[in-house]
Amino acid sequence: MPGESSPRNATIGASRIWAVMMVALAARPLPCQAQDGRKLQPETARLRAVVETLASPEFGGRSGPGGDKAADYLVEQFRQLGLKGLFNGEYDQIIPGKEPNTRIGRNVGAMLRGSDPSLRDQWLILAAHYDHLGVHGGRLYPGADDNASGVAMMLEVARCLTRAKAPPRRSIMFIGFDLEEHALFGSRYFVAHPPVPLERVKLFITADLIARSLAGVCGNHVFVIGSEHSPVLRPWIREAGKDRPLTVDLLGADVLLLNRSDYGPFRGKSIPFLFFTTGENPCYHTPRDTPDSLDYPKFTEIARMIDQVVRTSLDAADLPRWQAAPDNPIDEAVALRDVLRILQKNGQAVKVNAAQSFVIRSTLDLLDQIVARGSFTPEERSRVIQGARIVLFTVL
Ligand SMILES: [Zn+2]
Structure with a gap:
């Protein structure tokens, strides 16, 4: 398969090579160490515990009162990690209804400020929708893959970043979106009412359904959508997927009929984005989307891969830029x-x-x-x- 390099590289001078090496080194994530020196990365047992909690009957399929309970749970997790509220110090962004003094949902967000004075006003967003379909005809729709899996990944990445020895250079927001199952209403509301000007959001990353396989038969495949508008992200994705039992497939958003999850409103604002998914499967949007049916080894690898892409993006010398005309690789x-x-x-x-x-x-x-x-x-x-x-x- 053709790579990113070209024959022209053979003729570049030594100083250019040096500069390229420095950029490459700067873009490579530092080994993420815990304060006690252990390697920090998303852990299977923790991912599973979050999924089992959010998909339990207590959370009512994360709609109505169960949705509120899930939002409360996220607030509590963010608080325990020592993360600050994203919306004027609050964790909640209330989504108002049409009638005065009514509300139809709530996004939940927290932030970790970057350490580099020249980069900390640049933001990355890591998001996952926490809502699901609720209870219908007395049957619980647990939504373990859709999208307790994405939320668990987000909380694990947040844990690793907050427990690392040094904070990242850029700043990051962690957002649990509500109402994704209602035409992406939560993320659309966020984009219309952002806590910082959207020009400062340099990359949006989300995941939805990351713990099974397409049609239940596509083994270790994981799809990454969005690099067609920001090709600079490709080597970061490849590096993060390397040496893992995963087949990483880069697709254009048009394969999925464009806006299939919360990246849609950000894509609409020409903000570089990445969307990770293992695709739909026979349990999708059924009461069978239960925690015991997930592929935890694969899920863990995907969460670790996203964690690596996030850390690379937070510390890289260069940032992805939006390229309006999609560049779809032969991959x-x-x-x-x-x-x-x-x-x-x-x-x-x-x-x-x-x-x-x-x-x-x-x-x-x-x-x-x-x-x-x-x-x-x-x-x-x-x-x-x-x-x-x-x-x-x-x-x-
Ligand atoms: Zn979903």
Whole structure:
């Protein structure tokens, strides 16, 4: 697969090489040590404990009173970590209803200020929606993967950052969004009422469904969406995913029909973003989305990978910039080919019908040509994306 380097690198002078090395070193996260010297990273037992708590019947599927309870839980976690409230010192951002003195939800946010005087007014956001579908017909929708998994990851990254020996250079906000399941209303409200001017938000990272696999058959695949608008993030993602039992697939947001989670409103404001997901699966939005059905080893690796991307971003010399025209790498075609092959191979298990099977076959034919050639035309990409969308949205 073509990488990020080019033959031109062979001719650059020694001082340039030195400068590049310094930037690379500055972008590499320092080994994150706890105050007592142990390596700090998201831990399986802690991730699992948060998921089991939030997905328990007590939290009522995190809607209505159960949603409030989940928000209270987040406030308590932030407080225990010693993080300050994000909204004028408060943890809550109340989302008002149409009628006066009513409210329809609450975002919960906390912050950790950076240590570098020249960078601490630059912000990174790490977010996960905590709401889910509630109880319907007497049945609890626990939402373990959707999205207790994302919340647990966020709290673990927050724990690691607050327990590290030195604070990061830039500042970070941790936000639990409400009402994602209601047309992303919580994150839309936040973007319309941000606690700092949005120009200071340099990167938005969110995760939604990070503890299973696409269609239940895609093993160790994890999808990362958003680097098409900020290609500088790609080496950071690759570095963070390296030496892990994960297959990291970089996709463009248009594969998912654009705004499928809380990154949408930030994307709409041209703020660099990353969205981590393992995709939809047979338990998605059913009462079967329970804690015991998650893949905890995979979930832990993804949480650690996100933790590494966050730390790299907080301390890097350079920041991602928004590039309006998406730059979709050939890696995307490779990823789609591999995923479609898996779905084809598991056609019976994922109930692929004849029409879907035809779309998979013809899209795979085109992808094989593209990957062999190592390039694609815009027309070819739109045919691939159309095929992939038909498969992803009708099979799953
Ligand atoms: Zn979700």
